[in-house]
């Protein structure tokens with residue numbers, strides 16, 4: 001039982017959902033219960049959809065230059081409350097304070113970019129498509145739109161969508177992960193202060209039943225989803241059946257090729273941050289390192305040292321480089337996958353199981369783990385582990401390495417470490433992934449580029465962020481016009 005019950009924010013009002021039972025929200029470093037969240041049923045979704053629709057009818061008429069003013073205020077509020085938000089993110093999600101600050105910064109960046117809506121949502125036109133006839137394309141908002149978000153970036157991922165949706169004239173409902181609802185609740189307290197009209201931005205907490213009610217509600221027009229591939233596929237399908245728009249980002253298994261000419265110390269440092277940062281719970285985490293030729297020994301030795309010495313602990317403690325995973329269930333799932341890797345023939349070079357953090361014995365900690373000689377045909381080479389586990393594989397040539405990179409269903413990210421421009425260019429051109437890193441470990445696009453997952457990592461066509469976001473949240477209207485005074489000249 002916790003005294004902190006998470007509220008919904010519907011039509012500008014904070015509301016407690018009476019629904020029981022509620023879920024506990026844990027601090028993964030201590031297992032302490034921080035709050036309780038109710039799973040909102042269909043009638044609460046309906047109240048939000050109705051309020052959102054009423055608000056949309058007014059909001060879409062507000063000039064775009066006025067619509068972005070509350071976003072400027074929101075940016076200032078997020079900056080002012082950055083430290084407090086970062087502490088909330090660390091406490092409910094487990095990542096280190098520095099990682100929490102980083103994710104909030106990337107979220108703020110999206111608020112800034114969305115303030116460019118007056119230019120970003122411009123249409124185009126041609127005069128005289130025929131004599132005296134002009135044609136214009138306008139972008140108009142869709143109506144009520146929804147984002148359904150995962151646990152691993154509680155502050156940033158809602159901000160991949162929310163600012164673009166409202167800047168372009170839609171009303172927006174956030175359904176955050178029920179495992180980390182506290183950052184969203186605080187974000188909406190700031191939104192409340194930023195001065196959006198009631199109903200333009202709403203928060204509805206919940207789980208599958210809530211999502212299904214959102215998917216089937218006739219007043220809701222579009223869905224942005226980030227989470228596992230199974231749920232991404234489900235939401236994409238159900239939205240399509242209901243005739244709605246959807247952009248659904250799924251899971252990942254990101255390969256990184258390490259060439260013998262890579263600068264090995266720098267590569268190792270960057271790879272450790274990519275594989276073990278956020279305890280490996282990043283959709284852009286390096287999860288498979290493919291060493292080419294002589295890179296094998298040099299990289300294996302170094303990464304084993306760095307993994308074994310990484311400081312694991314509570315994310316608010318000084319000097320901690322990696323926090324816990326999100327839950328006890330997640331921890332045992334990851335341990336099971338390490339075991340499975342060993343059964344499939346991989347070596348466990350660094351074993352992060354069976355280790356505890358002093359003073360945090362109840363926390364869901366798993367230390368960095370390295371699997372070597374992971375068989376390419378095994379399950380572990382393809383399964384998203386979503387924990388601090390790096391699998392090592394080996395290729396004789398860059399051709400073989402690219403083949404290994406491309407022999408997978410996910411396409412979120414692929415990276416290469418090399419000092420040779422020609423090899424890098426070839427990789428950039430041939431690798432099957434929407435986000436490519438060249439001597440970069442986490443190729444996370446800035447807010448002014450699309451977050452371009454491919455394959456099983458993304459269902460849809462328009463991605464999150466920037467121009468793609470603006471296009472996703474608007475429908476084009478083409479107007480062809482002729483005015484009578486021209487008629488005499490025309491006929």
Ligand code: NAD
Nearest residue numbers: 149150151176177207208211227228231249250251252283
């Ligand atoms: P998840 O799929 O379990 O949950 C995501 C959201 O979907 C939550 O809001 C949850 O309430 C809802 N949900 C869960 N099960 C559902 C169901 N059966 N029906 C309807 N809705 C449901 O994902 P997660 O565990 O919170 O997040 C981790 C996953 O997210 C990983 O697979 C990771 O790769 C992925 N992810 C992807 C990206 C990306 O950009 N591609 C970014 C971050 C995370």
